[in-house]
Amino acid sequence: MRKTPVIEVKNLYKTYFMEGGNSQLVLKNINFKINEGEFVAIMGPSGSGKSTLMNILGCLDKPTKGSYVLDGYDIENKNDIELAKIRGQKIGFVFQNFNLMMKRTIADNVSLPLVYQNIKEKERYKRALQMLKKVGLLGYQKRPPSQISGGMQQRVAIARALVNNPSIIFADEPTGNLDSKTSDEIMELFTELNKQGITIVLVTHEDDVANYATRMIKISDGCKVYDGLRKDYSKEKETKC
Amino acid sequence: MLKAILKEAWISITSYKLRTFLTMLGILIGVAAVVMMVSAGQAVQLHITKSFSSMGSNRIFISPAELVTGGVRGARGLPSVTVDDVKALKELKGVKAASYEGRTAVQVVYGSNNYGTSVYGTNPDILEVNNSEIEDGVMFTQKDVKSARPYAVIGQTMVNELFGLQNPIGKTIRLKGQPFKVIGTVKEQGDGLFGNDMDNFIYIPYTTLRQRLAGSDRPQYVNMAYVVAKSEQEIDAVSKRIEYLLRARHRLKEGEKNDFQIRPMTDFINKVRNVGFVLSMLLAVIASISLIVGSIGIMNMMLVSVTERTREIGTRKALGAPNNWIMTQFLAESILISFIGSFIGMILGIIISQLAGTILGYEVPISIWAVVVSVSVAIIVGIVSGLMPALKAMRLNPIDALRYQ
Numbered sequence: 209m210r211k212t213p214v215i216e217v218k219n220l221y222k223t224y225f226m227e228g229g230n231s232q233l234v235l236k237n238i239n240f241k242i243n244e245g246e247f248v249a250i251m252g253p254s255g256s257g258k259s260t261l262m263n264i265l266g267c268l269d270k271p272t273k274g275s276y277v278l279d280g281y282d283i284e285n286k287n288d289i290e291l292a293k294i295r296g297q298k299i300g301f302v303f304q305n306f307n308l309m310m311k312r313t314i315a316d317n318v319s320l321p322l323v324y325q326n327i328k329e330k331e332r333y334k335r336a337l338q339m340l341k342k343v344g345l346l347g348y349q350k351r352p353p354s355q356i357s358g359g360m361q362q363r364v365a366i367a368r369a370l371v372n373n374p375s376i377i378f379a380d381e382p383t384g385n386l387d388s389k390t391s392d393e394i395m396e397l398f399t400e401l402n403k404q405g406i407t408i409v410l411v412t413h414e415d416d417v418a419n420y421a422t423r424m425i426k427i428s429d430g431c432k433v434y435d436g437l438r439k440d441y442s443k444e445k446e447t448k449c
Numbered sequence: 450m451l452k453a454i455l456k457e458a459w460i461s462i463t464s465y466k467l468r469t470f471l472t473m474l475g476i477l478i479g480v481a482a483v484v485m486m487v488s489a490g491q492a493v494q495l496h497i498t499k500s501f502s503s504m505g506s507n508r509i510f511i512s513p514a515e516l517v518t519g520g521v522r523g524a525r526g527l528p529s530v531t532v533d534d535v536k537a538l539k540e541l542k543g544v545k546a547a548s549y550e551g552r553t554a555v556q557v558v559y560g561s562n563n564y565g566t567s568v569y570g571t572n573p574d575i576l577e578v579n580n581s582e583i584e585d586g587v588m589f590t591q592k593d594v595k596s597a598r599p600y601a602v603i604g605q606t607m608v609n610e611l612f613g614l615q616n617p618i619g620k621t622i623r624l625k626g627q628p629f630k631v632i633g634t635v636k637e638q639g640d641g642l643f644g645n646d647m648d649n650f651i652y653i654p655y656t657t658l659r660q661r662l663a664g665s666d667r668p669q670y671v672n673m674a675y676v677v678a679k680s681e682q683e684i685d686a687v688s689k690r691i692e693y694l695l696r697a698r699h700r701l702k703e704g705e706k707n708d709f710q711i712r713p714m715t716d717f718i719n720k721v722r723n724v725g726f727v728l729s730m731l732l733a734v735i736a737s738i739s740l741i742v743g744s745i746g747i748m749n750m751m752l753v754s755v756t757e758r759t760r761e762i763g764t765r766k767a768l769g770a771p772n773n774w775i776m777t778q779f780l781a782e783s784i785l786i787s788f789i790g791s792f793i794g795m796i797l798g799i800i801i802s803q804l805a806g807t808i809l810g811y812e813v814p815i816s817i818w819a820v821v822v823s824v825s826v827a828i829i830v831g832i833v834s835g836l837m838p839a840l841k842a843m844r845l846n847p848i849d850a851l852r853y854q
């Protein structure tokens with residue numbers, strides 16, 4: 209597999225400034241690269257800064273300091289409109305609570321990102337069907353998401369994340385709302401997609417879920433304390449913050 | 450892109466049908482009220498204009514000049530127009546008829562019946578002036594006027610009150626003890642604009658009035674003269690000619706004020722039309738208060754909607770929706786609601802006012818005004834009430850929005 213970096217993070221810091229003048233340093237000097245086709249699990253204790261990192265990687269937020277290059281685009285000097293465009297074209301999101309629109313059909317949900325790419329309705333529908341086929345839900349396109357199970361809803365969300373042919377998929381605790389059996393099914397789907405060449409970065413604090421990934425990055429107290437193969441990880445290999 | 454936004458907006462508002470309908474109701478009732486009020490005002494205007502026109506819109510009134518004392522307009526001056534003036538006016542170009550009147554109130558007696566009425570001393574042209582016709586018998590002639598014959602032509606109220614089922618023609622009635630022969634009756638005119646009885650009158654020759662009923666030391670001078678122009682278009686030209694002729698006949702020098710005043714019927718009609726217009730506008734303004742209430746309703750609903758759909762907004766932004774897209778979508782939702790609401794309101798307003806017109810027997814015009822007002826109000830209300838919520842949606846930070854429960 210060709211190894212080109214999709215993500216390159218250098219000396220990244222994030223500070224939250226709160227009302228009343230307080231501030232909190234949440235990410236400290238983070239550095240890493242993620243290559244095309246990788247399957248990365250970001251782990252760490254609650255409050256360590258995983259979601260903060262994911263939001264920055266997903267171009268929903270900007271670092272306070274340091275550089276972030278996504279697929280050749282330097283995020284630092286991009287405005288809101290350009291960031292929206294990058295999100296729409298390069299990134300697929302999968303959320304813990306699915307975030308589907310319950311009043312719309314499954315096909316409408318899947319094709320929603322294409323609306324913002326000014327793609328025609330017929331083409332959107334066609335692409336939605338292709339994605340539903342990929343996640344094993346062909347036949348459900350006309351129904352509303354409220355009629356299907358949580359696991360199936362997350363599949364719909366994955367189909368939606370795939371529909372714009374993104375360079376990378378970010379999933380923040382995608383199995384957090386699912387039972388272990390359904391979680392396994394979702395993780396098998398991710399593995400399958402990764403085998404097809406799709407780059408996946410997910411956040412989890414479940415070891416079982418992380419085991420599906422090949423690489424693991426561990427964050428603790430805002431620092432990267434481990435970065436390596438998932439199967440090589442052990443507590444002793446962590447660096448100090 | 451606009452089509453896609455409109456479609457998203459449409460699906461959103463139709464997803465919450467009851468709430469959308471209730472929100473719409475305010476604007477719907479507001480527009481219906483405006484349309485109904487404007488229609489009512491216009492119906493009144495139309496009714497008044499028609500009433501005046503049926504009295505003859507090409508009439509010109511000539512009366513003595515108003516006395517101006519210290520800049521204050523006051524009572525009428527002494528009569529200055531004579532019977533001979535009127536004769537001369539009749540010969541002017543564009544003049545169809547010219548008449549005049551002297552008036553006195555009398556108790557008219559026939560046999561054991563009597564009734565209070567106004568007696569008008571006039572000439573045969575008065576029929577033309579009042580846009581009326583003879584029903585039975587004949588009108589007295591110019592010759593009858595010249596020789597001061599004791600003839601009377603009476604209105605339908607007189608016929609009913611004095612004669613009942615008898616034929617009045619040829620009968621003798623008494624005015625102030627003097628005998629008058631009824632030679633004709635005038636067709637029913639109906640009620641006047643203010644509900645006054647237009648059929649309660651007696652016409653007699655002017656000369657007879659002066660000689661037998663209401664003497665005057667200046668019998669040649671009339672209180673009021675009327676000219677009927679051949680058409681409404683000629684009124685201005687005829688008015689000018691009247692002024693020119695009367696000034697010459699009264700030997701007024703240049704710079705001297707007219708000792709008479711000329712007022713075309715169209716002046717009255719225009720005044721009344723203006724009053725009707727102001728009335729319409731006043732009603733419309735009052736009704737538009739309900740529009741303000743309606744737009745507050747939309748704003749309120751949209752604000753609730755933005756809060757409720759915070760996570761949806763966050764998701765849309767994460768999936769690549771630019772801020773202006775989000776703003777336009779919410780704006781489109783409020784515009785759609787107010788547009789549909791005002792469209793239905795407009796239709797409803799037209800239907801109700803037509804229905805009311807049919808029931809009450811008035812002709813109610815369908816006003817272009819109402820359409821223009823409701824469409825523009827819809828767009829303005831939609832924008833105004835949707836702007837704040839749309840900006841709120843646009844400014845939502847996607848991270849906060851996604852975390853919102």
Ligand SMILES: Nc1ncnc2c1ncn2[C@@H]1O[C@H](COP(=O)(O)OP(=O)(O)OP(=O)(O)O)[C@@H](O)[C@H]1O
Binds near residue numbers: 224226
């Ligand atoms: N918008 C914000 N403003 C201020 N502080 C924030 C904000 N978002 C997160 N934080 C703080 O930053 C720290 C890291 O939060 P973050 O959500 O990244 O943790 P996490 O690793 O995702 O935790 P979890 O496993 O519970 O999801 C926490 O202390 C949190 O309180």
Ligand SMILES: [Mg+2]
Binds near residue numbers: 258259260
């Ligand atoms: Mg988190």
